[in-house]
């Protein structure tokens with residue numbers, strides 16, 4: 295499973311990139327609004343740092359408007375992936391983007407059928423939202439398993455991005471269930487690195503090393 299960062303914050307993206315584990319970035323309108331920056335400028339800044347897929351979401355609701363908006367975003371950099379909501383209009387736009395050779399990430403996926411439709415429309419990625427399903431008492435992980443099984447059974451190349459990740463356990467489970475990618479908030483990425491036994495181990499090694507007086 296590969297790692298994307300789910301953020302529009304440039305410092306977080308740079309720090310995650312420096313770790314050498316970053317395969318891409320996902321943004322959404324909420325994340326961009328939090329930064330209070332110009333969307334296109336921020337995308338250019340992100341693409342200067344990260345060469346992997348950078349998802350930029352369209353906010354239009356009609357397919358033809360999504361296509362126009364997406365084409366403009368795609369001109370910013372070659373690694374821009376157009377994030378399209380899972381609607382009938384979104385599916386039409388995804389199909390048009392595929393014909394134009396523009397990569398897409400279908401977002402707000404909450405069922406296996408939605409994922410299958412998005413894949414058949416030509417999506418490069420589908421993003422099932424784990425945390426938001428868990429929030430309403432459903433099992434987000436079951437959805438990852440179902441999509442992974444369906445895609446494997448039917449030889450579908452669309453990649454599954456486990457999204458709406460809330461904690462490290464989501465990351466581990468998504469990897470075990472067959473997600474190709476997890477898009478992770480910076481806070482969770484830092485949690486993945488840490489373990490109290492690692493800290494205790496380093497402290498003991500350093501203390502013991504001091505005793506050797508080297």
Ligand code: E4P
Pocket residue numbers: 300320321322401421423425426457458459477
């Ligand atoms: C994914 O691409 C989305 O940007 C994101 O994971 C949504 O997460 P949230 O449910 O925490 O807003």
